[in-house]
Amino acid sequence: MKLRSAAFLLSALMALSGCALFGDDLKRSERPVPPKLLSEMNSRGLSVASPILIRVFKQESELELWKMGRDGRYVLFKTYPICRWSGKLGPKKVDGDRQTPEGFYTIAQRQMNPDSRYYLSFNLGFPNRLEAALGYQGSYLMIHGACSSRGCYAMTDDAAFEIYALAREAFRGGQPAFQVEALPFRMTPANLVLHRNDPNMPFWRNLKEGSDAFELTRREPRVGYCGSRYVFNANNIDDTIDPITPCPALEADAQLTAAVAAKAAKDDAAAAAIVAANPVVPAMSYVDGGMHPAFRAILQDKGPERLSKMTSQKTPVSQPDAALADPYTPDVLARMTAGGASRPGT
Numbered sequence: 181m182k183l184r185s186a187a188f189l190l191s192a193l194m195a196l197s198g199c200a201l202f203g204d205d206l207k208r209s210e211r212p213v214p215p216k217l218l219s220e221m222n223s224r225g226l227s228v229a230s231p232i233l234i235r236v237f238k239q240e241s242e243l244e245l246w247k248m249g250r251d252g253r254y255v256l257f258k259t260y261p262i263c264r265w266s267g268k269l270g271p272k273k274v275d276g277d278r279q280t281p282e283g284f285y286t287i288a289q290r291q292m293n294p295d296s297r298y299y300l301s302f303n304l305g306f307p308n309r310l311e312a313a314l315g316y317q318g319s320y321l322m323i324h325g326a327c328s329s330r331g332c333y334a335m336t337d338d339a340a341f342e343i344y345a346l347a348r349e350a351f352r353g354g355q356p357a358f359q360v361e362a363l364p365f366r367m368t369p370a371n372l373v374l375h376r377n378d379p380n381m382p383f384w385r386n387l388k389e390g391s392d393a394f395e396l397t398r399r400e401p402r403v404g405y406c407g408s409r410y411v412f413n414a415n416n417i418d419d420t421i422d423p424i425t426p427c428p429a430l431e432a433d434a435q436l437t438a439a440v441a442a443k444a445a446k447d448d449a450a451a452a453a454i455v456a457a458n459p460v461v462p463a464m465s466y467v468d469g470g471m472h473p474a475f476r477a478i479l480q481d482k483g484p485e486r487l488s489k490m491t492s493q494k495t496p497v498s499q500p501d502a503a504l505a506d507p508y509t510p511d512v513l514a515r516m517t518a519g520g521a522s523r524p525g526t
Contacts, residue, residue, distance in 0.1 A: 209294030213345045217258075225250060226257065229353025232346055233400055235391075236323075236333055238265055238280060239365035239464075239508050241472035243323070243333065245343060253398035260343070261472035263327035263491050264334040264498055268466040269364045270380045272306060275317040278331055278468060281306045282383075284390055284403045284410060285360040289351045292344070298495065299325030299337040300344040304360060310405040313423040323360070326495035327487060329469060333362075334498075336491040359400050367391045369450035370513045374461055376451075386410050392443045393436065413437075458516050468502035473509055480504060 213228055221228055231248040241262040246254040267279035281304055291303040301324030307316045322332040325340030335343065350358060364380070365371045367388045375381060390412045393401040403410060404417030406427040411417050414430040471479065479487045484500040497503065 207294065208341065209292075209300060209344060209348070211341070211345065213349060214342065217342060217346070221247065221257070224255065224257075226255065227353070228346070228349045230350065231353070231355040232350045232358050233394075234323075234343070234358065234360045235394075236262070236360065236362045237366050238269060238282065238363065239371070239470070240510075241265065241470050241475075241506075241508075243335065243339075243343070245346060247346075254394075254400070255398070258342075260335060260339045261474055262333055263336055263475050263487075264329040264469060264471055264503060266329040266331055266469035266498065268469070269375070269378070269464070271311075271316070271383060272318050272321065272331065273314075273316045275319070277318075278329075279318075280329065280331055280333055280362070280469070281311075281318075281321050282362050282364050282387065283308060283311065284387075284401075285362065286357045286403075287347070287360055288357040292347065292351075293322070293324075294344075296322070296324055298322070298328070298332075298334070298340070299492065300340045301325070301332075302344070302347065304362070309419070310408070310410065310423045313405070314408060326492040327471075327475070328495050328498035330498070337493070359403075361387075361391060361394065363387055363391060367447075368513070369447045369454055370517045372447065372451045373454045373458065373516065374464060374512070376455070376461075388444070389440060392440050396439050396443060397436065454517055461516065462507070462512055464507050464512075466507065467505040468499050470506035470508060471503040476503060476506060 218228060226247045226249060233246040233254050235244040235246065243260045243262055244256055245258050245260065247257040249255045265280045267277060270279065271283065272279035272281045285304045285308055287302055287305065291305060293301045293303065301322040304321045304323065306318055306321040318331065323335065324332055325335055325337035327334055347358060364384055386409050390401045390403065390410060393412050401412040403412060404414055404421065405411065405423035406417055406421050406425055408424050411427060411430060413436060414432045416428060416431040475487065478490065479497065479500055484497040488495060488497050
């Protein structure tokens with residue numbers, strides 16, 4: 181498994197390397213979208229200028245970039261392995277806690293950073309209005325290049341370029357802002373079981389409501405806050421509502437509300453079956469963040485200097501020993517359920 185993952189990543193890095201080979205006369209933030217990406221979009225009927233949406237899965241160390249199709253629904257365009265994130269599973273609350281944020285974030289053009297010390301980046305906008313109302317603190321939490329994190333989601337430089345370029349073109353195409361859904365893990369029944377005793381589970385189930393709404397509709401969920409929680413697709417919740425104020429009776433599309441509730445019930449039933457078959461589940465204890473298994477294989481086999489050179493040329497890998505202690509592997513879920521962890525299709 182380790183060798184296959186490493187081989188996959190090496191081939192991916194080789195394929196990506198072309199996007200870094202432009203002349204020095206063109207600022208990196210203005211470099212054109214690589215022809216390979218343009219060709220892939222064209223073959224799937226997607227426009228380079230169409231809106232984007234990003235989903236981040238912390239445990240799996242994966243970032244999904246979605247593009248809006250002609251029917252107004254989002255299509256999964258590409259999945260990028262995350263090289264490094266820091267902290268543990270759970271939301272960021274305290275400045276300096278090394279936690280990478282979890283929640284729903286809106287990225288406007290002003291949050292894009294073409295002059296990042298980590299190649300290219302954009303600011304997640306932490307804390308959002310809910311987090312600020314709850315007293316959470318922190319700033320400059322980014323998705324950026326390199327393989328080093330102190331509360332950020334760190335990609336390779338090449339991946340950071342692709343993501344930045346596609347966001348840039350979406351802004352130029354008229355998208356006023358794009359959504360980032362930063363989730364602790366893929367919201368599958370197996371993961372609900374794996375983390376069922378975690379004190380963050382009520383918060384994660386709240387995030388799952390928005391995640392489920394997206395997976396059912398392939399449309400960006402409308403995000404609001406009340407009652408110290410997220411609310412999704414409620415017509416009577418807007419920015420005039422204090423996030424801490426108890427929620428009124430929510431006005432939302434009855435069909436979508438029923439569909440989200442039905443999915444939650446189905447997932448809970450599947451989770452109960454997994455619990456019955458797995459009375460003891462593995463402990464998932466993070467030393468300091470994680471790393472995609474493919475990068476971890478390279479780190480273990482080749483060392484941090486080689487991984488640094490492959491991902492950013494110069495930025496050291498942050499806390500490599502902690503990255504090697506990341507307890508997550510895809511086999512964890514595969515052992516718990518014969519079908520493994522499901523994921524949304526395209």
